[in-house]
Amino acid sequence: MSLVVATAATALLLAGCSDPGAGGGASAAPADWPAQDAKLDGVTLTIWAAQNSNKVPESVVKGFEKLTGATVDVVTIPDPYEQGVQTKVASGDKPDLAFWQPTASMLTALNASTNLQPLDGAPFIDSYKPELQDITGILDDTRYAALVTTPAVEGVYYNKEVFEKAGITELPKNWDEFVELGRTLKTQGVTPFFDFGGGTPWATQWWVQVQLADAARDGLWDRVNANEETFTDATIQGAIDEYQSLIDEGLFNENLKTATFEDQGAALLAGDAAMAVQVNSFFGQLQSLADTDELNQKIGFFPISPSGNVGTFIPDQSNALVAFKTGDATREAAARQLLTYWMGDGYADFVEAQSTPSLQTGVATPAGVPQALLDVSDSLADSVGSMQALAIVNPDLYLNLGDMIQGTKTSSQVAQTTQDQFAQLAKAIGAPGF
Incomplete structure (x- = not known):
């Protein structure tokens, strides 16, 4: 975390030196959100994850690959994760999706308007419990991150x-x-x-x-x-x-x-x-x-x-994902499709596999979730944001x-x-x- 602070400004400055036409600037929400089961044979997506989040997508990846024919590679970025991601992105190396702390400051650190796909209009937003729909993941009135687990x-x-x-x-x-x-x-x-x-x-x-x-x-x-x-x-x-x-x-x-x-x-x-x-x-x-x-x-x-x-x-990087502007329209659409599946047909299996509280009104929390975690989740409705x-x-x-x-x-x-x-x-x- 300390290295994130030390490099945040540098990453922003590096990003500011890049060609503003390279995917740059604020843009409207994606034109379409593909159906969850749209065929993606021959399409390969990459997800960046930290050492403590690289197992999180397992059930989703398995189900999505079977449903669509896509290939999804989860790549572990060594700790300190945030510093590694910022350095790579500033140099032009981008995944299709990445786990990321969905706070305004950390979205700023990724130069979100230039590097990230807006997620406004995503079909799963209304599925969130009302108190969680806008709790995080938003910068300058644009949604850039999809919450997948209960914020810390x-x-x-x-x-x-x-x-x-x-x-x-x-x-x-x-x-x-x-x-x-x-x-x-x-x-x-x-x-x-x-x-x-x-x-x-x-x-x-x-x-x-x-x-x-x-x-x-x-x-x-x-x-x-x-x-x-x-x-x-x-x-x-x-x-x-x-x-x-x-x-x-x-x-x-x-x-x-x-x-x-x-x-x-x-x-x-x-x-x-x-x-x-x-x-x-x-x-x-x-x-x-x-x-x-x-x-x-x-x-x-x-x-x-x-x-x-x-x-x-205090949402952390294991709580949410962002989708990058890669310049490849097919993969960008496929990344949106994966998020739709994750928070759609794949979500019930996901919360069961993770033994985590559900974020959605229509998906029940698994019976085996410890009571303390349920109490943490319940406290979110009346919570207030941290410094982060x-x-x-x-x-x-x-x-x-x-x-x-x-x-x-x-x-x-x-x-x-x-x-x-x-x-x-x-x-x-x-x-x-x-």
Whole structure:
């Protein structure tokens, strides 16, 4: 993720140097959306995927190839995925489709109006649950990404057995109750919160962002995007300061500086810690450690915000796909057809194979989906966008917070460094006010 931030402006500048006539500029929606079963003998499509999403299309690819006669190749782009994709696209190398984080900032990083097919008018849009139809994937009033799985939500995963043993019968209803619960657990000898600062501390930022949910709903990121409010002003600085104070209070695991993502899942599942502020990929790790029955018995989820239980959504690259303008009309139409099949006749098999909540009103969620994931999905209806979803660019907040954990930056330095990065990236893309 850090390398994405470092290269986003470069990728945009490189793309800006290309021939504007090469597929360039904003354009209308595709003229047609082929029938799902239209024959595609001799047509080969390429999908780019990350190491954690390259198995996601398996059931769809198998069904689509059988139905249409097409060949679909899923190509894994090594991590860091986003940097690799941006570099390739900036040099003119494009797939037909790719997994991509469907936020405005990351669509901007791909120079969407030049490189991506608009998906407005796609036949599957009306099939989405109403609260999900326009939640993400849109830039400058044009839809460029198709959502295929539930967007990740920042919230609190907790160990039910730890809560029960501690006599906790009600979940926190706001941030203050959440922190007070942590203090109560500590007095009982329980490690309240688990986080990690070793390696790449990407989850640190969730602790700040969930505190910003109310402000985000009130237009925080619009103001930051316009340079009318900064990371050093009271709202964001206060959230960073609060995170530091919780660390200073000893509410986190003792090995906070050296712990890893893998340590976090094992600790929560074993009951060595009570809670972790995390996103959906964390639950994927838990699923690799325990079956659904054990997860339902031990792990719960609740969203949290300053004034209530509001989730903060942050779509990631495994949640959505984009279709590229390749200059080959046949393949471009076939890419649209594959998306139509994925979210059409292939969707029921897809959610069953992935054991994931359904995004559509007409397709039931499989019976084997763990309850925590259902709770995550349910929280989306009332959720608010994260920095990644609503900011025009994404600075290295999590790395700066990692430095704070290691003691090499103060909370004030975290805010100032992040603001400086934000302003630099915003200026690089020509954002007004920078």
